[in-house]
Amino acid sequence: MPQPGSKMRRKVCDRLVSTNLEAKRLAKAGNVGPLWIMAREQTGGVGRRGRSWVSQKGNLFASGLYPHSGNAQAAAQMSFVAALAVHETINHYIDAPSAIKWPNDVLAAGRKISGILLESGQDKDKAWLVVGIGINLAHAPQLTDQKTSCLADWSQTVPKPEQALDILINSYEHWREQFERGGFAPIRSAWLARAHGLGGPVIARLPNKTISGKAIGLDVDGALEIETAAGERIKIHAGDVFFS
Structure with a gap:
């Protein structure tokens, strides 16, 4: 049986300033996807609140571009869809205690192993959503405010970014379909089952x-x-x- 994301269009670039920037450029030119963009090297990645995202070669830098209803609450809830997809992708490759820290930071043994940044907009009559995802595959950048990890910390076999992207897209499409069928309720339930720190x-x-x-x-x-x-x-x- 084909995987839910097996027919998804992909654009793989050797080098970009930012996959989110490229996705927004395409959206403003009238191409609102669905499409996934990946860069083997990213020179100006940005995280939440404009923070710099360290982009070392060998890690995954990708952005999904999707048509969107324009509903702000639905756009925010897709952040949890993305977190579930990243959590599932990481667990496909490593056997480590993992959890999701609100709202969408995926942790391996309490260490940050990924980042997610959603951006949305509308040009003329087309609303769009960009789902930017970075996963530490081969390298764990050193951050001053939190501990980090990467797949290489847990396994001698590290996937290539293109391989990890395949797993990520399939997982994202699975959870996106769950959202479209059942709304936020099944996403919320799945997120709570993987949540870090609840009750503490x-x-x-x-x-x-x-x-x-x-x-x-x-x-x-x-x-x-x-x-x-x-x-x-x-x-x-x-x-x-x-x-x-």
């Missing part, structure tokens, strides 16, 4: 305040639910979260 202490750093308490769940709209020491329940839709 958490600190959320927001632009204007810091919230501490216990991580108690994931709201139906994808927000992280925190219960403070005073018993107040707060929903976090965006921010940096740290689990003890």
Whole structure:
């Protein structure tokens, strides 16, 4: 039986500034996919909140470009779809304790092994969504604020980026189909089964305040639910979260 992503169009480039930038360029030119773009080398990768994404050759840098309804909540929920696909891809290759840290950081033994950045837009009558994904295959970049890992830390056999992309696309298409059929409910359930830190202490750093308490769940709209020491329940839709 063919895999769900086996017929997906791919564009593989030797070098790009950023696969997300290339996807947005295509979208603004009228090509809104579906299409996956991969670069063997990326010179200007960007993570969440404009942070630099270290792009060492041998790792996977890819972006999926899809037509989109334009619904902001649905776009945000696709971040969880992407996280499930990355988690599944990593577990295809290594046997390591893995989990998803809210909202979409995949961890191997508590160390960050991937990054996801979603961007959306609309030109004329065409709305689009870009799903940018980086997975540390051969190298784990050194970060100042968190520990990192890569597949090579766990296995002597490391897939080529093109091979990992095949697994990633198939997994993403599987979870995307689940989302289209059942909405966010099956995605939320699968995410919770793989969640890092739920039930434990958490600190959320927001632009204007810091919230501490216990991580108690994931709201139906994808927000992280925190219960403070005073018993107040707060929903976090965006921010940096740290689990003890």
